[in-house]
Amino acid sequence: MRLPPALPALTILALLGPVLAGLWGTLSAALGHLPAAGLNGPSLIAFQALWEWPGLASSVRLSLGTGVLATVISLVVTMLLLAGWSGTRAFRALLGVLSPLLSVPHAAAAFGLLFLIQPSGWIARLLSPWLTGWQRPPDLLLVQDPMGVAMVLGLVVKEVPFLLLISLAALGQIDASRRLQVAQALGYGRVTAWIYSVFPALYARIRLPVLVVLAYSMSVVDVAVILGPNTPPSLSVQIVRWMGDPDLTLRTVASAAAMLQFGLVALAIALWFGAEVLLAQTGLRCAYRGRRGSHDRMVRAVGFVSGGVIVGAVLLGLIGLSLWSVAARWSFPDVLPDGLSLRSWQRNGTAMLPSLATTFTIALAATAAGLLLTLGCLETEQRRQLTLTQKGLWLLYLPLLVPQTAFLPGMQTLLLNLDVDRSLGAVVLAHLVFVLPYLRLALEGPYRTWDLRQAAVAATMGASDNRIFLTLRLPMLLAPILTACAVGMAVSVGQYLPTLLVGGGRVQTLTTEAVALAAGGDRRAIGAYALAQTAAALLPFALALAVPMLVWRNREGLHHA
């Protein structure tokens, strides 16, 4: 049976509809058209107000600088790790710890890092006063520094696991180990061999995710609120501040800034393309000269240490937060609290339950809708014998490449004008935009590699396409489908900006609550929320592992999956 292309059409609508409508809404509000505030454009007043905002230059510099730097560092660390260590036992051990970190929400990781590195943080406590002589924390601007160094670190610890796992998936497709063997047999050092023989092919496959990291890092809000400076903040944070102002006319300024943000990301991507060309030419010239680079001990060490530091930072940060959530009195420079108390959990626990319920409701709804669309698309494409083209891939990645702060303000003002903002449904729709690409990426491989001869055999026995889909394909793909769902739910749980802006502050999830608490700085409450948030993201992964094992415990043929 040929399926009508309704589901692919719906998917494209769900993916691009909010983005395009949002951009349109942002643009029209930026041009002074905002009926809800009694404004009718077009006018350039909003841009003029933005131009006159004294913090503009600093915040633009900050967004561009931290975004590009975080992306470059994340990419370099990932590549050093792969070049120096992929395939080794140490690498597998590191990976075992890194992959769960992928689902730790950005905000939780940033909180953990904050407690580690601030002058009154754990590292300073461990070294004080015996080494540093500090009886009280030094007055150093280590976090919220005007250069955004802490913010870059906060992004790097989350983006390296992402790039690493994406790269690993790609390495399987390019026969990396044999490329490496050949180059090493020619006398090249491991790192040099990897860079010349594997990197170019790998990069071609991970280019889009790298650009996603770039766009995300430039427009991130939660990490910037927690670790970034605020005199002035980065452009995205300022956009959110203006969006949240009760004075509705400031939303036009926010929208103008959002268009600027959009332009900045486009500019950065263009610069990135330029850098790619330059790097490729340099690389080719170097390769032609044939230097073997056989002494690569140092480089390998740097890669491994960076990887270790990232794992250590996130894990220690989370441990520190757990400790704070059960700490009684805990002053500087004590390494451990004076006593333990369940008071913060009692105080925050009851308040946390409704937001926990909202978090899961949204995550389940967005993932269920996304799964329906994604499976529907894959099945339709399968039956019509279509494959995802490079153009289709760009389309899929588009919502992740357009900065969130550029289209979400417009989406909110559109919903506001329609008077349906702040509803749970609208938030689910916004989450769907971000959940869909990840579901598709997670399912694409398993769906395509499913042995179609199974379907062929079943069809000759008279089974209809729908019966094959429901009774063969879905049950056999149970494990990857559940994993994809876990990815989708983790993505949804971690969403800050779509929830905040589209929910208009009314829809409270663990993530929005946790980031709101960041302002209060109460580490006990933050610890409790960040842990709950991490657990909410990790729980689906645990289920995705456990359920297939339980359901298929008597079916060895499915255990390798």
Added chain:
Amino acid sequence: MPDGLRLDNLTLWRDGTALLSLDLLVRPGEVTSLMGPSGVGKSTLLAAITGQLPPGFSTKGDIRLNDRSLLGLPPQARRVGILFQDHLLFPHLSVGGNLAFGLAPTIPRRDRRAKIEAALDAIGLTGFHDRDPETLSGGQKARVALMRMLLSAPSALLLDEPFSRLDTDLRDQMRRLVFSHAAERRLPTLLVTHDAADAEAAGGPVIHLPATQ
């Protein structure tokens, strides 16, 4: 027109190039063997008969089964059973579940279990109903796959090198089983193989396909 599987001046094309041409009739209960080097399009030919031609391929001519043209029919309606060298048992279903998948849905619930148990008896796997197919030996899996396909009551049988993965002694046993069941049900059978011994054991006409240029 006689009964059986008829390839009526059938030409298989790939992107405008003719791969092979055949004109043959496989009579009920007869096994015709197709032999030829790999890449010649043997398996694709079988896919054309089951109605599952991959993209880029096309056919000219006609495929008829018991004087009914199969062209234009979906695979489900062609009633052509196929066996591959891989058993392709569904790993999430029990042995009995796999057999039940083949059994037509029109057979009422109360009769299904009895039919499946009988089928298990027929292939010497009595009491295997609830077993995980993965725990079966290669020969046992092959027998389940055969029986699953036969339970779907096909009107013709296609064999795509179904014995090549089996040990020599098993292979012989399996050939006898397959051919005897095919003969018993008077199924026209088309066998694609590399192995001359297969063709010999089939006992029917042998067609050697030439290599394409």
Added chain:
Amino acid sequence: MKRLLSLALALAPLTGWANPDPSNWGAVLQEAEGQTVYWHAWGGSTATNDFIAWVGARLEEDHDITLNHVKLENTADAVTRVLTEKSAGQDEDGAVDLIWINGANFASMKDADLLFGPFAEALPNWQYANTENSTLTHDFTVPTEGYESPWAMAQVVFMHDTKDLPERLGSMDALLDWAREHPGRFTYPQPPDFLGTTFLKQALVDLSDDPEVLAPPVNEDNYVEVTAPLWAFLEELTPLLWREGRAYPPTGPRQLQLMNDDEIDLAISFSPGEASTAIANYQLPESVRTFVLDKGTIGNASFVAIPYNSGSKAASMVVANFLMSPEAQLRAQDPEVLGYGTVLDMNALPVHDRAAFRTLDLGVATLSPEELGAVQPEPHPSWMTRIAEDWVARYGVGN
């Protein structure tokens, strides 16, 4: 239409009380039974949320009123909501029944005729209110005229860690002197945060020779002259601040963590009981105490107001009345609960209530009403907006 409405409102005090009429309290109670009140109140503090939940439970018990706390991040959201409803012509049964409000938000709602009333001074518990305290009748210098009902007192106090700063500081000049000797040990929340702006106002009031000029709205003729001492003070203070003024805590509560980490020794608070409550919750060291300035500190009252289009006006008045009751006021003042100052006049209370207040342990770091001393009036709300804007331009965008 609008003129008619304002005319009607202007005439309201002459033509008697609003409808339902709070002077006929028996009828109000009867009408209130079974009604649901949506109380829009800032939801940023667990302690406050718990208190509001308790109020709800008590009202359910006594009057069969259902109280729903709509947790706001920003009170202005509720104001916007009512304004939107009014422009959409939704004049009955609006979404907001009761708002926790004061200052600029009250002024703008009252200005735009968005409030029901007057009702506050006819509530039965008004008899206990400390009417001598002008902050109960003037909200940021704007006369309340019975359009909002007080339920808590707030007054600026400074929290100091006696381990590092043993003596109180008597004035802003003393604070500056101390900062010179101890650079990096003080900061304040980043304006336009409410508490941060309050610090600026407090500094302006304390540094000004004649705080009376702050009562009327900002006047461009004397703005530069009046605020000059403030900017001179900040020019000197900023480099002496925590992180040299290159970063600020975003909100008031963030200062508690800084103090607990021993990053700062001095912080501003708008709640005399906050320090005691925080000590009990392990959020502050036990060595923290509070003080007020020699000339006193600014204070204001927190109020509740009822929008003109509330569908549960009777029940909302019952809530407002209950908030002013000795029972609720006593609970709010308990540092284990909220630690808010009371709006009641001790001398007006029945004897046993007075005794209960007297025996309440205010906590180690809370000043007694006598020590808190005179409350300085808030400047007109327009000062706050203007100063905050100037501050952001000078210090908030990094130069």
